[in-house]
Amino acid sequence: MENVTVVLNGQEVIKDVSFSIKKEGLYVIVGPNGGGKTTLVKTIMNLLKPSSGSIHIFDQPNHEYLQRNVVGYLPQRSSFRRSFPIRVYDVVKMGLREGKNEKDLVLAALEKVGMRQFSQANFSTLSGGQQQRVLIARAIVSHPKLLVLDEPVTGLDYESQNEFYLLIKSLVQDGTTVLMVTHDVGFAMDFSDQIFCINRTLVCHVSAQEKFSMDSFLVKLYGYGVKPLTHRHGEGE
Numbered sequence: 001m002e003n004v005t006v007v008l009n010g011q012e013v014i015k016d017v018s019f020s021i022k023k024e025g026l027y028v029i030v031g032p033n034g035g036g037k038t039t040l041v042k043t044i045m046n047l048l049k050p051s052s053g054s055i056h057i058f059d060q061p062n063h064e065y066l067q068r069n070v071v072g073y074l075p076q077r078s079s080f081r082r083s084f085p086i087r088v089y090d091v092v093k094m095g096l097r098e099g100k101n102e103k104d105l106v107l108a109a110l111e112k113v114g115m116r117q118f119s120q121a122n123f124s125t126l127s128g129g130q131q132q133r134v135l136i137a138r139a140i141v142s143h144p145k146l147l148v149l150d151e152p153v154t155g156l157d158y159e160s161q162n163e164f165y166l167l168i169k170s171l172v173q174d175g176t177t178v179l180m181v182t183h184d185v186g187f188a189m190d191f192s193d194q195i196f197c198i199n200r201t202l203v204c205h206v207s208a209q210e211k212f213s214m215d216s217f218l219v220k221l222y223g224y225g226v227k228p229l230t231h232r233h234g235e236g237e
């Protein structure tokens with residue numbers, strides 16, 4: 001994205017943000033509450049229009065790319081969608097553009113998030129964490145080249161978070177580009193290829209090689225030092 005500014009209610013929520021992702025991998029957006037992360041993600045997904053600047057996905061203007069291709073998208077949690085009366089199977093199906101191999105794809109996606117046995121359940125009867133897993137299945141069901149996740153582990157228990165992180169790592173290994181908003185700085189430090197720190201502007205940008213000297217970046221981002229928890233998902237520690 002180049003020089004993207006987003007104005008909401010007369011306020012510059014995002015100001016002149018530019019960054020690019022050059023190759024497949026895991027890219028993380030971190031930043032304080034209200035810093036504009038969700039706004040940025042919604043703008044990438046063409047749900048909000050920038051007042052200036054441009055966004056490209058795989059070298060195409062984002063709105064054109066999104067018209068022709070499915071981008072897996074998990075929006076930030078909202079209470080509204082939780083009470084929608086619909087079967088789990090049909091929620092996941094919504095992530096598919098074509099009907100080809102629908103059943104196999106939907107059930108495989110549910111299997112990946114440990115929810116296959118709930119395929120015929122009513123979505124609104126599931127717990128918040130189970131619903132989140134189903135929504136993750138919807139985001140990955142079409143095997144998208146790009147997966148955009150806004151705070152995906154919110155509401156997941158420790159075990160499910162670990163499983164989710166393993167799933168993300170396997171998707172990245174298989175060639176998916178993942179762009180993820182998270183407050184889990186430890187995860188970002190341990191596993192991402194790059195971290196973008198957003199607090200209205202792009203406060204800083206940290207690549208994998210620089211991640212171990214992050215103290216100054218955390219002070220810049222949050223205004224005070226933070227010691228992130230480290231993760232060793234799936235490594236038995």
Ligand SMILES: Nc1ncnc2c1ncn2[C@@H]1O[C@H](COP(=O)(O)OP(=O)(O)OP(=O)(O)O)[C@@H](O)[C@H]1O
Nearest residue numbers: 008009013031032033034035036037038039040076
């Ligand atoms: N539709 C809207 N109209 C007006 N202001 C908005 C709108 N949506 C968000 N904002 C404002 O934009 C700012 C950034 O919000 P945003 O949700 O993008 O932040 P965030 O970094 O995702 O926060 P969090 O970490 O709390 O989820 C906030 O001040 C918010 O009040």
